Amino acid sequence: MIQRIFSAELPVGERLLIKKNVISNGTSSKRVCIVTGTHGDELEGQYVAFKLNQLLSKNLDSLDGTVEIYPALNPLGIDSITRGIPNFDIDMNRIFPGSLTGSMTEAAAHYIVEDLKGADVVIDIHSSNIFLREIPQVRINVNLKSQLVPLAEYLNMDFIWVHEAATVLESTLAHSLNIVGTKTLVVEMGVGMRINHDCCNNLIDGIFNMLKHLGMWSGQSVDEVKKPILSEADAVSFINAEKSGIFITDTHNNREVKKGECIGQIVSSLTGEILEDVLSPVDGLMFTLRAYPVVYEGSLLARVHRFETEK
Amino acid sequence: MKKEILFSMKSPFRDDFNIYGYTFGSGSKSLAIIGSMRGDEVNQMYVCSQIVKELASLENHGYLASDVSITVIPSANPFSMNIGKRFWTMDDTDINRMFPGYDQGETTQRIAAGIFKKLENYEYGIQLASFYMPGDFIPHVRIFNTGNDYIEEANDFGLPYVMISDPTPFDTTLLNYNWQIWNTKTFSLYGGTNQKIEGMATKHLVNSILRFLIKKGMIIKRTFDPACVSETIRESQLKVIQAPSAGVFYKKKNAGDYVRKGDELGRILDPYEGTLKARIYAYVDGMMFFTHDSPLTLQNTPLFKIYGSE
Numbered sequence: 001m002i003q004r005i006f007s008a009e010l011p012v013g014e015r016l017l018i019k020k021n022v023i024s025n026g027t028s029s030k031r032v033c034i035v036t037g038t039h040g041d042e043l044e045g046q047y048v049a050f051k052l053n054q055l056l057s058k059n060l061d062s063l064d065g066t067v068e069i070y071p072a073l074n075p076l077g078i079d080s081i082t083r084g085i086p087n088f089d090i091d092m093n094r095i096f097p098g099s100l101t102g103s104m105t106e107a108a109a110h111y112i113v114e115d116l117k118g119a120d121v122v123i124d125i126h127s128s129n130i131f132l133r134e135i136p137q138v139r140i141n142v143n144l145k146s147q148l149v150p151l152a153e154y155l156n157m158d159f160i161w162v163h164e165a166a167t168v169l170e171s172t173l174a175h176s177l178n179i180v181g182t183k184t185l186v187v188e189m190g191v192g193m194r195i196n197h198d199c200c201n202n203l204i205d206g207i208f209n210m211l212k213h214l215g216m217w218s219g220q221s222v223d224e225v226k227k228p229i230l231s232e233a234d235a236v237s238f239i240n241a242e243k244s245g246i247f248i249t250d251t252h253n254n255r256e257v258k259k260g261e262c263i264g265q266i267v268s269s270l271t272g273e274i275l276e277d278v279l280s281p282v283d284g285l286m287f288t289l290r291a292y293p294v295v296y297e298g299s300l301l302a303r304v305h306r307f308e309t310e311k
Numbered sequence: 312m313k314k315e316i317l318f319s320m321k322s323p324f325r326d327d328f329n330i331y332g333y334t335f336g337s338g339s340k341s342l343a344i345i346g347s348m349r350g351d352e353v354n355q356m357y358v359c360s361q362i363v364k365e366l367a368s369l370e371n372h373g374y375l376a377s378d379v380s381i382t383v384i385p386s387a388n389p390f391s392m393n394i395g396k397r398f399w400t401m402d403d404t405d406i407n408r409m410f411p412g413y414d415q416g417e418t419t420q421r422i423a424a425g426i427f428k429k430l431e432n433y434e435y436g437i438q439l440a441s442f443y444m445p446g447d448f449i450p451h452v453r454i455f456n457t458g459n460d461y462i463e464e465a466n467d468f469g470l471p472y473v474m475i476s477d478p479t480p481f482d483t484t485l486l487n488y489n490w491q492i493w494n495t496k497t498f499s500l501y502g503g504t505n506q507k508i509e510g511m512a513t514k515h516l517v518n519s520i521l522r523f524l525i526k527k528g529m530i531i532k533r534t535f536d537p538a539c540v541s542e543t544i545r546e547s548q549l550k551v552i553q554a555p556s557a558g559v560f561y562k563k564k565n566a567g568d569y570v571r572k573g574d575e576l577g578r579i580l581d582p583y584e585g586t587l588k589a590r591i592y593a594y595v596d597g598m599m600f601f602t603h604d605s606p607l608t609l610q611n612t613p614l615f616k617i618y619g620s621e
Contacts, residue, residue, distance in 0.1 A: 009556055009557035009558075012582040101551055102611075102613065129402075238416070244320065296401060297321065297421065298418035299401075299402075299418055
């Protein structure tokens with residue numbers, strides 16, 4: 001059943017509509033919410049939402065409880081390939097929990113949080129932006145590690161990144177829900193403006209696996225999900241460009257790299273010079289790799305989860 | 312006057328990205344002023360340019376106090392201004408949301424770190440700031456409420472209002488928040504609107520900075536400028552009037568107008584048929600502090616903020 005969770009008037013003959021599809025069966029009061037489309041350039045969640053809708057509708061008898069799918073929290077952004085909120089130049093994931101006395105988007109954020117509150121689990125699906133390619137992963141604030149890591153392990157992801165708390169992240173949807181007791185997992189995968197079907201299908205398997213463990217799903221599911229690598233205690237090394245130029249690489253992420261291994265080069269298209277050989281500073285799993293070639297000094301090129309011996 | 316490059320970076324295809332600073336005097340670090348960090352903050356850069364011009368003249372005539380050093384950074388983001396973008400040219404990140412910065416981090420974190428290093432340890436800091444929604448402010452000084460004890464010094468700008476606002480988590484990466492956490496007495500000056508250099512609003516800001524310099528003894532010169540007595544208010548005291556519907560917005564009152572309860576402030580019209588959808592009235596007497604200044608409005612947009620009471 002399609003429901004509107006927010007509706008407000010735009011200036012010229014249109015309404016801003018944020019919708020969800022509520023799929024319900026059986027007697028269980030359990031509720032899992034899948035949200036995506038906060039950033040308009042992140043599209044992996046669209047495929048996941050489509051497939052979940054399709055699979056749940058076709059196999060409704062196997063569901064006991066409610067799954068709610070919110071494909072577009074920022075519909076104007078997705079529709080215009082705008083990462084933030086059109087008209088406001090602001091990142092939607094920095095205005096939660098919203099406000100009824102603020103702008104339209106703050107009101108939307110308020111109603112989104114109110115609608116999601118009380119769910120047993122919320123999965124907030126993000127892609128990367130257009131600049132970086134990410135392996136399928138769950139990101140968890142260190143303060144929520146004990147509550148969320150066991151849930152994240154159901155999701156068939158390659159990687160769980162337990163990161164440090166930051167005050168600025170208190171404005172995110174996930175934080176706003178977690179602090180009121182609604183367990184919310186943030187999934188990141190792929191690259192902006194594209195859909196990687198394999199990554200998405202892995203997550204879909206993971207979501208059904210989670211539903212099974214919550215007692216909400218008796219239908220088909222994978223026998224065994226991936227055992228994700230858990231990264232915590234600041235075990236991630238960042239590799240940033242030291243030169244401005246074009247980053248060229250013939251490697252890919254989701255593989256082990258050795259300390260000193262060349263993962264790419266920054267070159268000058270004007271002079272033909274190699275400006276920088278980009279080397280991994282550690283042994284580890286390269287889980288992030290730059291996808292957009294033009295770089296400035298400081299542009300993030302890769303992230304590597306250091307293996308134990310490097311600590 | 313000493314002009315120097317405070318931060319420099321190579322671009323893949325453009326000229327070098329340089330941030331210039333102008334320093335007057337060679338005494339202790341007294342005051343730093345920063346103008347535009349976003350590409351549409353033209354007025355903020357212009358106000359700084361006028362301060363540079365004034366300070367150069369005052370220094371040449373011997374009016375600068377002997378023990379001070381004043382640095383002005385008119386623009387920390389010329390690249391975005393030159394191509395008409397508000398945020399960073401490549402990735403749309405906001406330099407003003409990257410403080411205190413990180414010199415090993417991403418590009419805008421590095422720019423922020425480079426700026427912040429130069430701005431550290433000044434006794435006073437002034438940022439010419441802008442708001443994230445299109446609008447027109449009455450000139451005022453704004454300070455984050457972080458338990459600081461220098462609020463009264465904001466009166467030395469002689470602007471009508473000193474606004475105290477509570478920082479949200481999202482605000483903790485702004486320059487003005489971090490600057491004051493690092494013990495610089497920081498003031499943000501607001502006035503006018505983005506993308507425009509406006510006559511009186513600009514003059515108010517330029518004069519207020521000069522007034523502050525004279526009050527603090529950094530400039531030894533009599534002022535003939537009659538400053539007003541500032542009133543300190545909190546953001547929560549402003550009465551917000553939101554758009555009851557969306558459409559074409561016709562504004563009848565401006566920032567700085569005194570309004571009375573029942574006054575018509577603006578209208579919202581149907582964008583296709585031209586008919587009236589809503590009249591917006593003041594429900595309090597008071598001073599118009601902020602007005603939305605786009606010809607269109609969405610539903611719920613805060614159109615007017617009034618400092619007043621019922």
